[in-house]
Amino acid sequence: MTINVQATGIDMTDAINSYAREKMEGLKKFFDNIQKIDIDVGMKSQHHQKGKVFFAEANIHVPGSIVRVSKEAEDLYKAIDKVKDHLKVELDELKGKMRKVDKQAARNNKGYEL
Secondary structure, three states, X not given: OEEEEEEEOOOOOHHHXXXXXXXXXXXXXXXXXXXXXXXXXXXXXXXXXXXXXXXXXXXXXXXXXXXXXXXXXXXXXXXXXXXXXXHHHHHHHHHHHHHHXXXXXXXXXXXXXX
């Protein structure tokens, strides 16, 4: 699994890079066959009425599909945490769909009727 971290509108520090990588590494527990993760962190605009608004956006490449999540928060680390939490849910749903298809294929091979 390769993890690419990119910064937009901010300077990439070692702390941000290592934090994002650490959080994305934790997703291995929820889905076995993750091929590549692209994560983009930063600020879309320097001028916002509510102060600084940071974003984190992740694209996860798994066999047969790409899972994409984007979140915003007032703190960059909170945005990364939100993305990780939402990705856990998305990967869980994807795993459930894949298992359902596998079970259906096994039933069809055995000749069972529903």
